[in-house]
Amino acid sequence: xxxxxxxxxxxxxxxxxxxxxxxxxxxxxxxxxxxxxxxxxxxxxxxxxxxxxxxxxxxxxxxxxxxxxxxxxxxxxxxxxxxxxxxxxxxxxxxxxxxxxxxxxxxxxxxxxxxxxxxxxxxxxxxxxxxxxxxxxxxxxxxxxxxxxxxxxxxxxxxxxxxxxxxxxxxxxxxxxxxxxxxxxxxxxxxxxxxxxxxxxxxxxxxxxxxxxxxxxxxxxxxxxxxxxxxxx
Numbered sequence: 634x635x636x637x638x639x640x641x642x643x644x645x646x647x648x649x650x651x652x653x654x655x656x657x658x659x660x661x662x663x664x665x666x667x668x669x670x671x672x673x674x675x676x677x678x679x680x681x682x683x684x685x686x687x688x689x690x691x692x693x694x695x696x697x698x699x700x701x702x703x704x705x706x707x708x709x710x711x712x713x714x715x716x717x718x719x720x721x722x723x724x725x726x727x728x729x730x731x732x733x734x735x736x737x738x739x740x741x742x743x744x745x746x747x748x749x750x751x752x753x754x755x756x757x758x759x760x761x762x763x764x765x766x767x768x769x770x771x772x773x774x775x776x777x778x779x780x781x782x783x784x785x786x787x788x789x790x791x792x793x794x795x796x797x798x799x800x801x802x803x804x805x806x807x808x809x810x811x812x813x814x815x816x817x818x819x820x821x822x823x824x825x826x827x828x829x830x831x832x833x834x835x836x837x838x839x840x841x842x843x844x845x846x847x848x849x850x851x852x853x854x855x856x857x858x859x860x861x862x863x864x865x866x
Contacts, residue, residue: 634741634768636761641793642800644758646717646739653696653721665698670830671753671858672699675779676706678823679862683775686711687748691733692740692769693717693755697725700733703751713747715739740765746772753779754858757791757799766808770816770865778808781831782824782859808861821862831856 638645652658659665681687686709691699694714703712712733716722725735750773756762757780770776780803784791790802805824811817826832833841833855844850 634764636740636759636764639760639793641795642760643796644798649716649718650720653718653724659695665696667830668695668698668753669702670827671779672702674825674827674830674858675753675777675860676702678825678860679777681707681749681775683748685709689713689749689751690715690747690773692743692750692752694721694725694735696721697729697733697735699751699753700729704732740768743768743772748774749777751777754781756780757784757801757803760793760800762801763810766811767814767816770811770863774865776861776863776865778861778863779858782857783854784856785854803859805859808863811863815866818864818866820864823860824857825860826855827858831858
């Protein structure tokens, strides 16, 4: 697989290497907590239909905060994490090297086959998400993808724009092409809230409702996540 990014897409390997430096943008924006919470919410809504020592690859694992959640949920699972940033992988090994094996790599370097690939809040950064998903499903039995759901910017779907990191919006049918092409046997989806990571907190939800009631403010769409369980054929 060869991934070509538009010159407008800022999601380059160099960008992420800088972002994952200690004190970098990932830390400034609470990325570790967000990654952990995404994993917690994922496991509330999906249960892997496998048992024993099945293998799990966290594709785009950042500094590895999702894998302790996986270990808690599936103690016998063999866990792996990869990311394009050497700094992210170093930090992941320092933090969770006793729980998982980590390696530097992106979609193009994926060669091994795993029982499960978990790809959380990664694909919204790529306009070529269909090419990426078609590649990932060939390397696992079950592909789990989590992305923002029906994300909008100025009331329009996400698109390539200079300096914008989210370039694609996702809906229930965004991966139907995998079943239509014969790469997947079936796809299950779940739209869910992720307070503290992506969706509104209870406090902010009350604030928005109060403003609407007292001041007539329109109630904007709450940010949601969508999870996909894609079973390979």
